[in-house]
Amino acid sequence: MKKIIRNYSRFLKLTSDQYASASQKNKVKCKRGCYECCTVGFFDITLLDALHLRESLKQVPPHIRKRVLDKANEQLDLLEKKGAFSREDPLLKSLKAIDSISRRSAKMSCPALNETGGCLIYEHRPHICRIFGPTIRGKRRAVHLEGCGYFTRDIPEADFPILSNYKDEEVLLKAMFTKAGKKRKREVDTIIPAALTLDLKKWL
Ligand code: SF4
Numbered sequence: 001m002k003k004i005i006r007n008y009s010r011f012l013k014l015t016s017d018q019y020a021s022a023s024q025k026n027k028v029k030c031k032r033g034c035y036e037c038c039t040v041g042f043f044d045i046t047l048l049d050a051l052h053l054r055e056s057l058k059q060v061p062p063h064i065r066k067r068v069l070d071k072a073n074e075q076l077d078l079l080e081k082k083g084a085f086s087r088e089d090p091l092l093k094s095l096k097a098i099d100s101i102s103r104r105s106a107k108m109s110c111p112a113l114n115e116t117g118g119c120l121i122y123e124h125r126p127h128i129c130r131i132f133g134p135t136i137r138g139k140r141r142a143v144h145l146e147g148c149g150y151f152t153r154d155i156p157e158a159d160f161p162i163l164s165n166y167k168d169e170e171v172l173l174k175a176m177f178t179k180a181g182k183k184r185k186r187e188v189d190t191i192i193p194a195a196l197t198l199d200l201k202k203w204l
Contacts, residue, residue, distance in 0.1 A: 001051070001201070004175050008052050011168055016130045022160035028134040028153050035117035037132055037148055041105040042191035044098045046169075047091075047204060048176050049126040050195030056124035057196060064120050071111035072193035079105060079193075090194040091203055093187070101191060111193050126192070127169065136162050180204035 023029055045053075057065055079085035084104035092098050112121045119125055135147035138157040145162055147154070157163065174185045182204065190200060 001176070001179055002055075004048070004172060004179060005052050005055050007175075008048055008172050009056070011172060012052070012127060012130065015127065015165060018165070019131050019160055022155050023133070025159055026134070026153060026155050028151055028155060030133050031150060033117060034150070035113060035119075038113045038117075038119070038129075039109040041102050041108055042110075042193070043102060043128060044092050044189035045126040045128065045192060045195060046173060046189055047200055048169075048173050050190050050200045051176070053121070053124055053126060053192070053195045054199070057121070059124070060121060068112050068120055069197055072196045075105075075108055075111055075193045076197065078108075085191070085194070087194070087198060090190050090198055090200065092189045092191070098189065105191070111196065126195075131160075131162070131165075136160055138163070177204065 057068070060068070076085060076087060079101075080087065082104060085101060092101060110119075112119055112125075114120055119129070131145060133147055134151035135143055135154045136145040136157060137154045138144045144157055170185070177185050180201070188203075194200070
């Protein structure tokens with residue numbers, strides 16, 4: 001599994017580089033100081049993102065790691081108290097489950113966000129954190145990734161080939177499930193606080 005996580009790390013770096021070039025070319029950059037998307041509740045991330053995040057956390061300085069983990073655990077305690085999430089069943093298996101946790105955590109910020117809007121795990125952040133911002137459009141202005149709405153310009157798919165990016169991600173996800181002994185890829189996700197604090201390998 002370590003090899004798959006290493007390959008995923010490479011995929012994430014490549015994604016960031018391609019996205020940075022596309023943003024520069026199309027002159028679309030997040031507004032300085034804006035971190036709204038990190039403060040409006042939990043979105044879903046894949047199990048591979050989760051395993052990668054947990055593994056990468058070992059590279060983060062101990063005092064930062066403790067801070068992020070304490071916050072994540074505090075948030076999971078609160079969500080469990082509200083009956084919105086369970087550490088015993090940490091997977092999101094449907095759109096309904098994703099919508100529900102997103103709604104019920106809407107006032108929570110990511111546990112990795114610091115007071116000044118910085119990401120404490122920036123080098124290791126999940127896939128979606130690297131590509132979210134302006135809308136990405138394909139041919140005939142088809143929306144391939146809905147952006148945050150603050151942008152008046154889009155990124156054309158020709159500059160950031162998001163469909164092939166998703167395909168590469170699928171290959172790695174499939175490899176992860178195969179390695180775990182599953183015959184096919186399952187549509188299961190989780191949230192960042194669970195990814196940081198729980199060993200999700202056993203849920204594969
Ligand atoms: S991991 Fe970083 S970029 Fe992603 S939501 Fe959390 S603070 Fe924001």
